[in-house]
Amino acid sequence: xxxxxxxxxxxxxxxxxxxxxxxxxxxxxxxxxxxxxxxxxxxxxxxxxxxxxxxxxxxxxxxxxxxxxxxxxxxxxxxxxxxxxxxxxxxxxxxxxxxxxxxxxxxxxxxxxxxxxxxxxxxxxxxxxxxxxxxxxxxxxxxxxxxxxxxxxxxxxxxxxxxxxxxxxxxxxxxxxxxxxxxxxxxxxxxxxxxxxxxxxxxxxxxxxxxxxxxxxxxxxxxxxxxxxxxxxxxxxxxxxxxxxxxxxxxxxxxxxxxxxxxxxxxxxxxxxxxxxxxxxxxxxxxxxxxxxxxxxxxxxxxxxx
Numbered sequence: 565x566x567x568x569x570x571x572x573x574x575x576x577x578x579x580x581x582x583x584x585x586x587x588x589x590x591x592x593x594x595x596x597x598x599x600x601x602x603x604x605x606x607x608x609x610x611x612x613x614x615x616x617x618x619x620x621x622x623x624x625x626x627x628x629x630x631x632x633x634x635x636x637x638x639x640x641x642x643x644x645x646x647x648x649x650x651x652x653x654x655x656x657x658x659x660x661x662x663x664x665x666x667x668x669x670x671x672x673x674x675x676x677x678x679x680x681x682x683x684x685x686x687x688x689x690x691x692x693x694x695x696x697x698x699x700x701x702x703x704x705x706x707x708x709x710x711x712x713x714x715x716x717x718x719x720x721x722x723x724x725x726x727x728x729x730x731x732x733x734x735x736x737x738x739x740x741x742x743x744x745x746x747x748x749x750x751x752x753x754x755x756x757x758x759x760x761x762x763x764x765x766x767x768x769x770x771x772x773x774x775x776x777x778x779x780x781x782x783x784x785x786x787x788x789x790x791x792x793x794x795x796x797x798x799x800x801x802x803x804x805x806x807x808x809x810x811x812x813x814x815x816x817x818x819x820x821x822x823x824x825x826x827x828x829x830x831x832x833x834x835x836x837x838x839x840x841x842x843x844x845x846x847x848x849x850x851x852x853x854x855x856x857x858x859x860x861x862x863x864x865x866x867x868x869x870x
Contacts, residue, residue: 569732571633571660575600576618577625577647579608581693582664583638584702585674589735592704602628611699626654634660634731636688638676641665642804645674652847657682660724664690666751668715668744670808676717684724685864689713689747690737691755692707696725709857752812756805757820760813762794763802 574596576583583601590596601618603609608687610619622628627637629651638651639648644663655661661683665671679685694708712732714727723787729739741751769780769788772859806813829837 570595570727570734571597572600572608573600573632574634574636575602575628575632577602577628577635577651578639578643579612579639579699579716581698581701581706582690583636584612584617585698585706585784586636586638586702586735587612588702589704589707591617593729593734596634600632607860608699617701617702625650629654629659631656632659632729637661637663637665638803639669639675640798640804641808642800644671645678648675648678650684652678652680652780655680655683658684658726661686662686662688662728664688664754664817666691666805667809668713668747672715672717672744684721685717685726686725687715687716687744688728688732689751690732691751692737693797695793697798697801705736707732711740712737712756713747714739714741715747716741740833748809748812749815752809752816755814756809756813757793759797759802760806762791765791766795805857812850820855826836 570741574590574619576587576599578586579601583603587599587601590599598620601609601612602623603621604613605623606623607624607630609621612618613721620628625647632655635642635651635655651661654797657680661675661679663675664727665672665687666689668687668689669826671686672728675684675687690707690710692706694706712727712735714729729741737796750767765788770803780788827839827842829835830842864865
């Protein structure tokens with residue numbers, strides 16, 4: 565990679581964990597001449613100015629994307645259509661418009677209709693994150709060694725796709741390309757339903773009348789601590805994820821429910837070998853994740869970054 569920026573102007577819309585992490589990474593890498601942060605919250609924009617990780621910060625979406633070479637929407641998936649409608653008339657020909665949402669079929673349906681001809685629309689999903697949100701939560705290493713999935717519509721310009729892929733690779737990501745429909749099914753099982761289960765089990769614990777809140781916290785074991793970490797994720801983002809990927813989530817949730825009933829039967833009837841076989845198989849999955857460097861074997865339930 566040369567010292568020249570890949571894009572003259574990069575605009576990030578929505579400055580939470582992902583948006584602020586991209587901005588911070590761009591401060592360290594020669595990928596953009598100018599970085600513009602846009603958010604509908606004046607409070608967020610003021611904080612961006614205080615933190616200093618963008619060259620410009622504004623609540624004016626149209627001004628933010630004017631003459632931008634790359635625009636990345638980093639808002640909850642339910643807000644993607646409104647963002648596309650707001651920025652569409654102000655985009656220049658040849659600009660690349662992308663996103664970071666964890667559902668793709670809905671994002672395509674919401675955004676594509678508002679984007680003008682001559683703009684390259686390449687949805688993306690960096691599979692990285694923490695339970696934290698807001699402009700203070702980002703850090704430039706967030707994408708290191710993580711996957712970024714691109715889901716370009718059929719017929720999209722191959723050179724533009726390669727340019728966006730190179731951008732994410734420079735941020736430290738590994739690249740995979742797939743259809744929006746396949747992405748949504750894969751993420752339903754690897755991310756969305758696990759989050760739904762975490763929210764549910766933590767909610768169940770809080771509802772148990774015979775167990776006080778103090779006892780739940782005091783006697784939390786490792787499994788419950790991990791569930792609470794996941795369940796602490798941004799409520800707006802995850803509400804939108806489930807509403808905008810409902811088909812795939814319900815399909816996977818149905819399969820999970822069937823497997824849970826089978827597990828209940830194993831326990832009821834003392835079928836120890838079946839339980840042992842299941843736990844052996846699932847343990848191997850965990851080892852595979854560690855082998856592919858998608859997590860560490862360290863027992864760190866707090867998941868600290870350092």
